[in-house]
Amino acid sequence: MILAACGREPGGQVAAVVGDDEITLQEINAEIGSAQIPKGADAKVIQRSALQRIVERRLLADMARDDGLDKQPEFIIRRRQLEDALLLQLLRNKAGRSIRIPSEATLDKYVAAHPARFAERALLKLDQIRFPMPADPTKLRALEADHSIDAVASSLKGLGIAYERVPATLDSSQLPPAVLARIQALPAGEPFIVPAGGIVSVSVVNGRLPAPIVGTAARPIAVQMIRNEELEKSLEQRFKAKKAAVKIEYQPGFEPPKPGKPAMGN
Structure with a gap:
């Protein structure tokens, strides 16, 4: 296992290796996120640019670890805060996917009931x-x-x-x-x-x-309101x-x- 770790090489789903730390294609796609890619843009160029940002960030983070900042109480507290916030967001996303889109009749009834x-x-x-x-x-x-x-x-x-x-x-x-x-x-x-x-x-x-x-403009808003209410009720x-x-x-x-x-x- 030690020999395998020392011999890591990019390939397959691994786009780069920084020291012993792998950067995957999934991480690159997450870095790009929902950014609007210009029409006709070269996807590979955008991926390479995103990868370089990740590499630079990893190197800077390693510099902070070299200085022992990852052992400081402030880092430990902030990391827990960020982890909690991310897990809550993922929990909401997961719960939201199980909520069905209401019918038009349900939407119109909701709109009428909330003037x-x-x-x-x-x-x-x-x-x-x-x-x-x-x-x-x-x-x-x-x-x-x-x-x-x-x-x-x-x-x-x-x-x-x-x-x-x-x-x-x-x-x-x-x-x-x-x-x-x-x-x-x-x-x-x-x-x-x-x-x-x-x-x-x-x-x-x-x-x-x-x-x-009013009219059809109300329906998309009603969809979001109904879904938000059902999500909050489920999580509560x-x-x-x-x-x-x-x-x-x-x-x-x-x-x-x-x-x-x-x-x-x-």
Whole structure:
């Protein structure tokens, strides 16, 4: 086995050998990916160019290993993050392939049942304030008494929370129906708050631009929405079963936060 490893040579599915590391045709095709190849372009030239990028990347990565960077905690953590993200993407791709394309009758029924995403779709113009979630989220309870975006800005200044105030647009088709209904039920000028990804957005609707999607143009969008919903439902079921089957223990102070009442709006 040692002699065989030392005598590796390119051939067959192996396009090149860098030291003891093989680079396969499959890796080259993955490097090219979904890039649009110009009409009439020489496929071999494109493959050779992709192979050279891989070779250079491998040599540079070996240089990093020579410096011991692959043993650093930062590398180990980042590698796990990238592996997790890639595996999740592959899991979604695999699950997505099992979802059937809905019939036209199903699509038309879905479009009719979701007017806010199609016939009544609108772009909501927002006056929006954004700021990082404070270390103590209970501070946001002070905003519950604010019934205008100016009042919110004043409260944040009093709390010593830095923010930015910018115009924004919200597509009604991207909102869950229950969330859209709550926003539409608010009195004119009443703020609503949406925390996401460590950022808190407080907004008021100050304009509405109709942007309907009707007829045959709605069907491709409905296909994607239905498939996404079925995919999320399938993954959620598997996730719940997986979570129930695995013992998870937390150090005191690191437990998941308990669901709480939103500070205002939705």
